[in-house]
Amino acid sequence: MSAYDNLKFNSEGLIPAIVQDAASGRVLMMAWMNRASLEATVSTGKTHFWSRSRKKFWMKGESSGHVQIVKYIAFDCDGDTLLIQAEQTGAACHEGYRSCFFRSFEDGGAKARVTEKQLQTPEEIYGKK
Amino acid sequence: MSAYDNLKFNSEGLIPAIVQDAASGRVLMMAWMNRASLEATVSTGKTHFWSRSRKKFWMKGESSGHVQIVKYIAFDCDGDTLLIQAEQTGAACHEGYRSCFFRSFEDGGAKARVTEKQLQTPEEIYGKK
Numbered sequence: 001m002s003a004y005d006n007l008k009f010n011s012e013g014l015i016p017a018i019v020q021d022a023a024s025g026r027v028l029m030m031a032w033m034n035r036a037s038l039e040a041t042v043s044t045g046k047t048h049f050w051s052r053s054r055k056k057f058w059m060k061g062e063s064s065g066h067v068q069i070v071k072y073i074a075f076d077c078d079g080d081t082l083l084i085q086a087e088q089t090g091a092a093c094h095e096g097y098r099s100c101f102f103r104s105f106e107d108g109g110a111k112a113r114v115t116e117k118q119l120q121t122p123e124e125i126y127g128k129k
Numbered sequence: 130m131s132a133y134d135n136l137k138f139n140s141e142g143l144i145p146a147i148v149q150d151a152a153s154g155r156v157l158m159m160a161w162m163n164r165a166s167l168e169a170t171v172s173t174g175k176t177h178f179w180s181r182s183r184k185k186f187w188m189k190g191e192s193s194g195h196v197q198i199v200k201y202i203a204f205d206c207d208g209d210t211l212l213i214q215a216e217q218t219g220a221a222c223h224e225g226y227r228s229c230f231f232r233s234f235e236d237g238g239a240k241a242r243v244t245e246k247q248l249q250t251p252e253e254i255y256g257k258k
Contacts, residue, residue, distance in 0.1 A: 003232075003235070003238040003240060006232065025154025027147060027212050039238075042238050072234075073238075074231075075232055078229075094206065097206070100205035101205050101210075104204070105171065112131075115203070
């Protein structure tokens with residue numbers, strides 16, 4: 001049985017993919033894949049996703065250069081979530097942080113706290129708009 | 130601004146929550162929360178979710194005893210995914226594995242491979258059905 005046969009894409013044909021830094025274990029981001037972006041991820045060894053807001057197939061790093069080299073693709077017991085271990089170049093987050101999860105709950109959610117250093121500004125990554 | 134004000138629940142009132150072992154960094158599972166389950170998670174310090182299949186509010190470990198003690202709740206740049214660091218008692222997976230992500234792609238997805246030892250059978254956890 002192919003690994004793909006275990007997967008359940010949702011009614012929009014999408015599956016969430018968690019990307020984790022293979023070296024540090026830091027969870028970097030979560031984004032959505034369709035079957036084509038998963039196949040491109042497998043065949044090229046670089047993560048590809050489906051943007052729900054832009055309705056667009058995209059390769060992580062295509063604008064920023066911050067590509068993710070895939071080391072390992074796992075899927076969960078229900079087959080409805082992927083976990084990808086990758087080598088991250090630069091910042092995973094479009095806001096210039098290593099991880100998209102750079103803010104956390106503080107005081108029982110009364111406040112949010114930034115827990116990471118910003119590596120670059122979005123302007124430094126993408127240029128001025 | 131409250132941390133909650135940064136969050137975007139989807140059209141069903143849900144947000145995905147990635148649970149990561151606080152000690153090892155292993156990603157254990159991904160499940161969905163509504164506002165009430167997130168508030169219960171914050172107030173009790175144990176993870177609570179919303180089951181989309183059973184349409185039911187549930188505490189992780191309520192049947193199995195495999196509770197998750199919350200150490201840290203982060204959210205991503207778009208505010209549409211949570212990352213929870215927790216101390217896991219026993220197996221996170223209802224199939225008896227430490228992590229739900231116990232299978233991985235092999236040979237470019239041609240096969241799936243089990244990468245973890247099963248700690249308990251489901252019958253040992255939940256009793257015979």
